[in-house]
Amino acid sequence: MLLQRSSSRSDGFTLIEVVTVLIILGILAVVAVARSLDTNADLVSQTDVIKSHLRYAQSRAMAMEEVWGVNSTGTSYYLYSARSGKVRFPGEDSDDIILADKGMASMTPGSFAFDKTGCPLDETGQPRDDNAIITIIASNGKNATISIVSFTGYVP
Structure with missing residues (x-):
């Protein structure tokens, strides 16, 4: 004997099923859009790392009572001391930090150096009387700036 379907039931989705699917699609769309709009995260993060490296150079200069700095070639940079030359940043795999990586x-x-009091120096080795401005350009064309305040060496 064959069972027959009840004629009162229609094929299709219930309202709860439709609403559930729409909510899930909405959540997925929000996550996808948020990830695609957050293109500055790498730039902000790397700018903070470079600021940290500048502050590290300044603290080494004050602790060791000698000139320490960060030298940038444009596509890479490295830490150096007047006495020792190139020095590896703590936690890095090599002396040179390659920006493309x-x-x-x-x-x-340029060279962004600090004397034993933490004062930023100009190219001639004299205390800077103006702020040093470093511009970082991301691969996507966006940029950020870092300022080293004259006389104090403050890196905001």
């Missing part, structure tokens, strides 16, 4: 395109080339 960090998702960055370039940064302002």
Whole structure:
């Protein structure tokens, strides 16, 4: 004997099933859009790392009572001391930090050095009388700036 379907039941989805699927799709869409809009996260993160490296150079200069700094070639940078030359940053795998490896395109080339009091120095080795501005450009073309305040060496 064959069982027959009840004629009162219709094929299709219930309202609860439709609403559940729409909610799940909405959540997935929000996550996808949030991830695609957060393109500055790498730039902000790498800018903070470079600031930290500058502060580290300044603290080493004050602790060791000699000139320490960060030298940028434009596509990479490294820590150096007047006495020892190139020095590896703590936690890094090599002496040179390659910006392309960090998702960055370039940064302002030059030497950003500090004396034994933490004062930033200009290219001639004299205390800076203006703020040093470092521009970091990400691979996506966006940029950020770092300022080293004259006389104090403060890196906000």
